[in-house]
Amino acid sequence: MSERRTKVRIRLAQIAPRLGDLARNLDLHSQLIAAARADGVDLLVFPELSLTGYYLRDLVADMALPADGRELAVLAEAAGPMRVVAGFVERDSQARLYCAAAFMADAAVRHVHRKLYLPTYGMFDEGRYLTPGDAVRAFDAGGWRAGLMICEDAWHLSVPLLLSRQGVDMLIAVSCSPARGITVGRMAGQAAWEDMLATYARLTQSFVVFCNRVGWEDGVAFWGGSGVWGPGGEVLARAPILEEALVDCHIDLRDLDSARIASPLVADERDEVTWRELERIFRGRA
Amino acid sequence: MAELELDCGLVEKMLVGFLRDEIGKVGFSRAVVGMSGGIDSSVVTALAARALGPENVLGLMMPYKTSSPDSLADATTLAEQLGIQTALVDITPQIDAYFDRFPGADERRRGNKMARERMTILYDFSAAWQALVVGTSNKTEWLLGYTTLWGDMASAVAPIGDLYKTQVRQLAAHLNIPESIIHKPPSADLWRGQTDEGELGFTYAEVDRLLFRLVDLRWPPERCLEDGFAADFVRRVVELIRRNQYKRRTPVVAKISQRTVDRDFRYPRDWGY
Numbered sequence: 434m435s436e437r438r439t440k441v442r443i444r445l446a447q448i449a450p451r452l453g454d455l456a457r458n459l460d461l462h463s464q465l466i467a468a469a470r471a472d473g474v475d476l477l478v479f480p481e482l483s484l485t486g487y488y489l490r491d492l493v494a495d496m497a498l499p500a501d502g503r504e505l506a507v508l509a510e511a512a513g514p515m516r517v518v519a520g521f522v523e524r525d526s527q528a529r530l531y532c533a534a535a536f537m538a539d540a541a542v543r544h545v546h547r548k549l550y551l552p553t554y555g556m557f558d559e560g561r562y563l564t565p566g567d568a569v570r571a572f573d574a575g576g577w578r579a580g581l582m583i584c585e586d587a588w589h590l591s592v593p594l595l596l597s598r599q600g601v602d603m604l605i606a607v608s609c610s611p612a613r614g615i616t617v618g619r620m621a622g623q624a625a626w627e628d629m630l631a632t633y634a635r636l637t638q639s640f641v642v643f644c645n646r647v648g649w650e651d652g653v654a655f656w657g658g659s660g661v662w663g664p665g666g667e668v669l670a671r672a673p674i675l676e677e678a679l680v681d682c683h684i685d686l687r688d689l690d691s692a693r694i695a696s697p698l699v700a701d702e703r704d705e706v707t708w709r710e711l712e713r714i715f716r717g718r719a
Numbered sequence: 720m721a722e723l724e725l726d727c728g729l730v731e732k733m734l735v736g737f738l739r740d741e742i743g744k745v746g747f748s749r750a751v752v753g754m755s756g757g758i759d760s761s762v763v764t765a766l767a768a769r770a771l772g773p774e775n776v777l778g779l780m781m782p783y784k785t786s787s788p789d790s791l792a793d794a795t796t797l798a799e800q801l802g803i804q805t806a807l808v809d810i811t812p813q814i815d816a817y818f819d820r821f822p823g824a825d826e827r828r829r830g831n832k833m834a835r836e837r838m839t840i841l842y843d844f845s846a847a848w849q850a851l852v853v854g855t856s857n858k859t860e861w862l863l864g865y866t867t868l869w870g871d872m873a874s875a876v877a878p879i880g881d882l883y884k885t886q887v888r889q890l891a892a893h894l895n896i897p898e899s900i901i902h903k904p905p906s907a908d909l910w911r912g913q914t915d916e917g918e919l920g921f922t923y924a925e926v927d928r929l930l931f932r933l934v935d936l937r938w939p940p941e942r943c944l945e946d947g948f949a950a951d952f953v954r955r956v957v958e959l960i961r962r963n964q965y966k967r968r969t970p971v972v973a974k975i976s977q978r979t980v981d982r983d984f985r986y987p988r989d990w991g992y
Contacts, residue, residue, distance in 0.1 A: 452989045490985040612733060617726050649740040651988045652876075654733055674729075675736055 438576030440685050444474040445659040445670070447678045449648025452486030455496055459484060459504060462519060465679070466511045474681070476516045476574070480607050480646035480659075481548075481584050482532060483520040487609040488650045493562040497524035500535060500545045509537035516574055518581065518644075520607055522563075523547065529564040534581050534607055536572060544572040546581035550589055556611065556653070559585075571599035577686055584608035587629060597637035598704060602689055604633060608645045612656040612675065623656055623674070635666035638692045638699045640684055647677055664692035722931055725886050727893035731766070734878045738770035741876050742851050744992040749850035753841050753871075754778040754798065754805075755908060756790030758891050758900055759879060760855040761797050765894045766878055767853050773802040777848055781837045784811040786908050793900050800897070806844065810836050830909035834870030842873075851875040859884040859923060862930055863956070864963025865915065872966065883930065884923040921952060929956055 446465050450458045462484065469477040481487070484504075485496040498504050500523050508519060516538040523533035523545065532548040547566025551559035569592055571580040580596030580603075587593070587606045596604060614621025626643070634641040640663060647657040659672040661682040670682035693699055742750060750767045754760045767776045778798045782791050791807075798805045814833055818824055824832075841852045854874025858881050860866045879887055884905070891901050905915040905923065916922050929948055932938040933956070940953050965971075969981060978984050 451992065452987055453991050488987045488989070490987055492986060492990065615726055615730050615733065616722070617724050620729070649737060649744075649989070652737065652741065654736065675732060 435575050439687055441475045443476045443642055443661060443682045444469050445644045445672055445680045446477060446479045447647055447657050447659045447672045449677055450483050450486045452650050453489060453492040455484060462508055463511055466508060466517060470515050474515060478605060478642055478644040479519045480644045481520045481609045485522055486650060493522055493530055497522040497530050499524055500542055505535055505542050509542055510540045512537055513540055518605055531566055532563050532583060534583055538575045548583040548586060550585040552585045569595040571596050571601045577602040579603040579605055582606045593633045593637055601639055602686055603640045603642060605642045609655055610645050612654040620656060623658055630662050631666040634662035634664055638664045647675055664689050723883060723885055723927060725889050727890055730890060734766050735770045738767055738878055747851050749775040749848055750853045751777045751779055751841055751845045751848060751850045752853050753837055754780050754794040756793035759857055759887055761896045761900050762887055762891050762894060763853055763855045763878055765801060768801040768803050776803040778803050778805045779841060779844055780807045781810050781840055783814055783833055785911055790908055796897055808840055826910050831867045831870060833909060834867035838870050838873045856880055857882055857884050857887050859927055861967060863959045864966050868966050883927040885927045
């Protein structure tokens with residue numbers, strides 16, 4: 434475990450990837466990585482499937498990369514000491530395909546999260562093309578602990594809970610959240626996301642970093658609105674709605690100590706009760 | 720009717736972004752729109768002018784001899800207000816030349832022929848002008864099938880295809896469309912005195928409330944009865960939605976091979992864009 438950091442400069446890359454154009458998207462990532470590095474950014478976060486675009490359908494297989502392949506290695510090397518989260522389609526040795534997010538640091542891929550929950554209803558069709566991941570693992574981000582959630586993962590309480598119980602300082606949620614339900618007030622999806630993210634930050638007493646894409650695919654807009662929430666649920670930075678943007682946010686990890694001392698929610702959590710009750714519920718069903 | 724009330728500022732932003740993105744990324748910067756003088760094509764033209772700049776929008780007016788003179792006047796007023804380019808193609812000679820050979824054709828055949836004739840003109844001008852055809856169909860008419868297949872339904876991009884007619888009216892007011900266009904009774908203007916609501920037998924206000932329940936809220940038809948909708952009306956609308964499904968799809972393809980277009984050859988339309 435590396436020495437604990439205090440200050441982290443985060444950059445949210447709220448981009449519009451080109452659908453099914455890996456070369457162009459790799460190039461865009463390289464440019465933004467170089468610029469962020471020059472600006473002294475510590476953590477650069479791209480959205481879900483940032484290297485491929487979202488509505489891939491049969492293009493999924495053409496876009497897939499191995500996690501230890503050259504494409505990601507090139508990005509990691511370009512990032513150097515800077516940490517980067519980027520979204521891609523992962524192909525494993527058995528030719529299974531996953532919606533994945535890579536965490537890169539110190540010139541290598543250090544962690545890969547495979548999306549656990551693949552929405553396959555309404556306007557979503559992920560389960561047809563992708564295999565769900567089966568692990569929720571926090572990781573050492575080089576001075577703090579972090580956990581990744583990909584879009585639908587964040588709609589399941591168990592995911593932030595499991596990450597929180599592994600002692601994370603930061604939840605990173607990446608998404609391709611579509612704009613819909615445009616009646617008066619906030620967009621339906623946007624309202625739900627804002628409420629969820631603020632609540633997770635408050636209940637897990639962590640920083641929540643959210644990067645949602647923008648742009649259009651087959652008539653569907655992705656709404657953006659990326660942001661950073663502090664451990665009290667407060668908004669620390671927000672990107673605009675429906676527009677490409679780079680948004681920087683300076684956080685101080687010592688704010689976590691203040692929040693956790695003032696109100697020891699995470700420290701008081703009783704894992705043995707959760708474990709016992711979940712086991713009872715699970716056995717009752719089996 | 721709060722349930723159908725739009726955030727017009729946000730919808731305008733989205734639809735302007737939609738037109739700019741979906742037209743621009745495939746290599747075009749210009750649009751052609753068939754302007755009937757009605758509310759749908761007026762809203763679409765106004766959105767296109769905002770998205771692409773008025774100099775990049777061509778409003779095509781294609782009256783037939785029985786079309787209401789008010790329609791052309793309203794379309795012209797709006798085009799001047801927006802500062803877009805316009806062209807006038809009277810379709811009377813080509814329609815009459817055709818039906819001189821089939822004088823017994825009824826009004827439905829004549830109306831559909833006019834809609835399809837206008838479609839071919841729009842596509843011809845789009846080629847001449849290096850532009851995309853922007854569609855003017857709304858969600859109400861798509862669901863009810865109250866539209867001509869390969870006629871007014873045909874387009875490259877459809878900005879108001881997910882807005883009910885009553886929502887198009889809200890957007891029209893927000894976009895400063897002239898009052899005379901917003902307040903006249905909606906009509907396909909295919910024959911004198913025709914109105915949509917007269918032909919359909921119900922109002923857009925009524926049917927949009929019902930469609931919102933059936934489609935957006937996924938209510939079973941029986942639940943709509945509890946909300947005060949008449950059983951005959953609900954039955955008729957449900958049947959119109961079902962019976963017109965074919966209009967909303969590409970032609971049914973006979974499967975022969977291992978991989979058939981759109982069945983197991985599935986790619987996004989924005990492939991590589």
